[in-house]
Amino acid sequence: MDQPTRWQVIFAKRFRRQLPLDVDHCSPIALRAIVLDVHTPASILDRISQAYCDDEELLRDLVLCPNLDETTLAFIALTASEEIKQYIARVRVVDVVMAEASGEGKGDGEGKKLNIQQIIQRMSPAQKIKLALSGAKDARGLLIRESSKIIALSVLANPRITIGEVEFFAKSQNLSEDVIRKIGSNAEWTRKNTVVSSLVNNPKTPVGISLPFVNRLPDRELTLLERSRGIPEAVRTAARNLVVKRKLGKG
DSSP: OOHHHHHHHHHHHHHHHHSOOOGGGOOHHHHHHHHHOTTSOHHHHHHHHHHTTTOHHHHHHHHHOTTOOHHHHHHHHHHSOHHHHHHHHHHOOOSBOSSGGGOTTOOSSSOOOBOHHHHHHHSOHHHHHHHHHHOOHHHHHHHTTOSSHHHHHHHHTOTTOOHHHHHHHHHOSSSOHHHHHHHHTOTTGGGSHHHHHHHHTOTTSOHHHHGGGGGGSOHHHHHHHHHOTTSOHHHHHHHHHHHHHHHTTOO
């Protein structure tokens, strides 16, 4: 190796060490070259899958990469469009389930498949947040129970969430107070009487959230509420007073 070539190699190695790869700001050509390079580490491919989860052309190349981690592949399958899911099913043998209908990993001596809960357990916090924001119903139902506040609240920001799920979350006593508070602070969701009823009857709901909703409950629910031992005393008292007022024609 001549002198100029040797120094070029030294400078190139030094340059790569000092400047970490910024996948968020790569040009499309450079990004595709990284994905197609069989030596690209799985950690870099995972970062690309999160940063470019809406780029279906890039995802197709990413899915074919031999270094792609199974958890990253599962993340793509759970967040991508139906077309990409079908593409994955055609080109990769994936030992994960894509939906509840896949059988929850009941194999006959073959490689045991992972169910959605096992997939999520293997995900990084960043993957969980992305999945919470864009994933399907089964993923949302699991991620809403995460101890991490940001992950659980990301589920409520998912545009695919339904009012039925919100109602179910509002009555659940296993979710964090932050989730219940967020639901109770959403004007659109609390227009639904079913959501309001679920919040007021949930012992986990902060008193400051449930009290303003008491006067929206029908008499039958108020009577049950004032007798409920699991509800905060302030809420029960408000229900009792409202029952009396309505009987006197003042409520």
